[in-house]
Amino acid sequence: MKKRIFTFLLIFSFFVEFLSGEGVISDYTVQKVEDFVSYRVLLKSEDDETAFNEILQLKESALSELAEHAVDFEQEECILESLYLLEYYEHSLNSTGNQKELRTQIKNQMKKNTACIDSHKKKPVSEWLYQFTGDVTAYYMTRSVPATLLYGFKVKGYYEKSIEINKNRASSLVALGNWCFYAPGIAGGGKSKAKKYFDKALEAAELPGEKYLAYIAVSQINFENKNNNEAADYLSKAVELELGQKDLDLIARCNKKGYSYFQYLRNRSGIDEEMSEDEKDDDDK
Incomplete structure (x- = not known):
């Protein structure tokens, strides 16, 4: 009887962890994301060139150490790449000359993220991967009316998945x-x-x-x-x-x-x- 109760509690705790997203990605990646959620606001007051350099340095530093800390390297790499690319793209909208190139990067990141999500059918997905996949898809879909119609509900679905995992995630x-x-x-x-x-x-x-x-x-x-x-x-x-x-x-x-x-x-x-x-x-x- 005790063994069955223990087994039930073990399964139940895994189920709760699966739904909450706890332990899905490393504390290292969570901290990088949470730090940048606030730091990105400060970057809005910087000139674009300064912001570009800061973002690229942060991205290089974060990804260079990821392998040492990652719980799920594939997923965490997608999260961090998206995090910095989104802000880089945001600043690019205020400058000229590289939007076409960046749209291609956004599309490639979107495809990489969705492939990662698809490969995790039997493994939990972080709220942040859903959040950022929604964000990169939202940026990409504004390129044309057909793209907006094609991707609009997918964007909504990613945000809903993020909130399903963490109903108190304000950014989602x-x-x-x-x-x-x-x-x-x-x-x-x-x-x-x-x-x-x-x-x-x-x-x-x-x-x-x-x-x-x-x-x-x-x-x-x-x-x-x-x-x-x-x-x-x-x-x-x-x-x-x-x-x-x-x-x-x-x-x-x-x-x-x-x-x-x-x-x-x-x-x-x-x-x-x-x-x-x-x-x-x-x-x-």
Whole structure:
């Protein structure tokens, strides 16, 4: 009887660990991700060249030591590569000349991540791999209308998987809220659904970088809903974190002109409707 109880408890503890994601990746990779979630906000106030150099140095350092610490090297490599590539790409949107090359990198990372997830059918996947696979896919899908239609629900699914593993992961809640904001109501999106996820993110946020994301999201959904005083209050909370002012000044300027940061990002990322035939992939047709 005691042996059966022990066996049950062992199986149950493994099941809980599987669902929670604990022990799926190393503490080393978790720490690199959590550190960068806040540090990336500070990088927003740096000029692009400085940010590029910082990101590349951090990536090289993190990956060079990964083999010594990894619990699941394949998965953790995808997580760290995505982490730094996403921020590099984010800064590239403010510069010129290399977007086409970076789109290819984003697509390759997307394929690598999805292949890694597919290979883990019988092994647990980290919430962070789902989160970042959603992010890289979201960046890639904005290249064209067909790509957006093809990948849109996949992005949502990755974020939902991340939250399924950790319902209190604020960055995933913000990401899913963003998806709902931009998706039409007929596809399951809408401002009211976005606000619910943003409010949950606000309650869950612990890391300074996650609080920053949640404050901005709640601020701007309030601005969209004409609650300008609340929008300003939450923007002030983001300022009080002292993680940099550049993006916050931009948001304030957008609001002063009468539109939200969500609208600014929609216009900035825009879909490329003028790709030549030789640039198009199957998902652009």
